[in-house]
Amino acid sequence: MHVLILGANSDMAQALARKFAQAERAHLTLASRDLELLAKQARDLEIRFQIKARPLYFDATDFPSHAGFYHSLAPKPDLVILAFGYLGDQKRAQEDFGEARRIISINFTGAVSILEIIAQDFEVRGHGGIIGISSVAGERGRQSNYIYGAAKGALSLYLGGLRNRLHPRGVRVLTVLPGFVATKMTEHLDLPEKLLATPAEVAEDVYRAYTRGKEKVYTKGLWKWIMWIIKAIPEKLFKRLKL
């Protein structure tokens, strides 16, 4: 099995790389911008799991490069994990459209650009799987991070549509909705221990959902119920909350 990981330097991506290398003995293509870090990660995975891993340059916001990037891959992947993302700074994004655009470009536009190219290939081949890392933040707009939330919400909708389109061709799309995860992105925040997943726990949950053919997975699982409640609050009330 060949797995392409986009945004492979993120903590969740690294945990997923380990999981697929360990459980599927998958060969990996690790794509991201920091090639030095990627090369180190690739070597680490090769030693740990005795698989092949190679680093490859990929920039999610350099849209024109995406087609060339994908077409250069040989062999083509059996599974694509889309793991790049950018939390950004909500306050700054409110004042500086540059930041807002960056959040939207990385989390949504970049994802659409590369996944459309991949979807076309998978559709033709009638083979493949896509795992997209979205976020529970995309389930409801909240003042504390609605730009990021909007981009992730758009990504979730997009992945739903893609799943619908590719289903007849036997291509699976799994949407991953992590809650709080202990990563570099969140290390400066004091998050409640009981709701906080480690990247390795996320990888376990995602792998299990993938092997069971699920469409959507919350991780930790508790978030399914938390989001069910949050989504159930009427907007009339919700707008008064400080969330």
Place this chain on the structure above:
Amino acid sequence: MKLSGWGRYPVIDSQTQSFASLAELHRCLAVAGDLIVHAMGRSYGDSALHDRVLLSRRFNKILDFEPQTGTVTCEAGVTLADLLEAFLPRGWLLPVIPGTKFISVGGAIASDIHGKNHHREGCFSECLQALDLLLPNGEMKRMSRKENRHLFQATCGGMGLTGIITTAALRLRPIRSACIRETRQRCANLQEVFQLFEANPEPTYSVAWIDCLSSGERLGRSILMLGEHAESGPLRLPPPRSLGIPLELPSFVLNKHSVALFNHLYYHGKPDLVAGRLTPLEDFFFPLDRIGHWNRMYGRRGFTQYQLVLPQESSLAGITEILQRTSASGLGSFLGVLKLFGPANDNLLSFPMRGYTLAIDFKIEKRLFPFLEELDRVVLDHGGRLYLTKDVRMSRETFCQSYPRWEEFAALRERLGLQEKFNSRQSRRLGV
């Protein structure tokens, strides 16, 4: 963010920053102010706590492995669990294994940890071929027993106070099976377990669980566990089943009655002698790793582990007195562990010396620290010392009296400008 050691005491507010590459690490180091590295947070007390800490958990790549010699080179944030997972199925094992696999290689070096085979193999530094250390001026120093020897001896057991350990080369050892042939023997009291330890220097692994609440004739009743690598058998075993403690238990759950009951059941739960039973290696080495977050058992206020070592000549008298006082105090807990160490090494602050080590967990409560001060007195009077990796409260006087090479360590810190850059709560308290 809120940060604490494994004992969940103290909990401090700390400014944290993580690094995954040397470039990031250099940037972190360039920021003014002092700091300490924090990896898995498995040292019990305040040795990896400070107002500012660098998290090394993301600096966790294996860089090289030579299958001919079993030498692995890795970044300091790699855990022993990672090394087990990667190399045990290929028949390679770390020669020194502590009571948990959830510690980092950097932490293992900084604590110069020991295992159940200390009497045969010594501390973690024995399997360390070389390490790289980042100094305050940004200089990277390679060191080993041959190269920069003095700094090497200060760094192994140096509690992260000599610089930032970045990479290490470790020598693994070949094994034929992932099982341990285990023998368990019940000992009626302290004298009996001492006799058995001394009559059994050959088995590779030896350790005893000890009941710290029993008294009189039964003072120090124990179960001695001896282990040897099995000669054959699978190298790949199904992962051990695990359970977790999801919440902090209310702190009254552990009291002298519940602990005494547990100890009674544990002591009588097994036959007098179980000989040559095959036990999966991970169950033998890491019985507590199967219980996730077992540190929550001690409740909201946390706990500490008091681990002491006494020279062999004074061990029986000293440990008898410690146990008498502990049992009379009614403090104490499930976990009492006893082991006979081999000789001390040349490292400046390594803990082990030839003699007996005893580790007891205590729930944090008001009367605990005054009581531990009393025990400190007993330890000092018998020529012993406390393990820095477990310590959260030892006084500067106790430290200086029991670690004879502390001045050498402090002088080296001063000479290299380490005191301005690397400090922990513990180093401040101990004044090194």
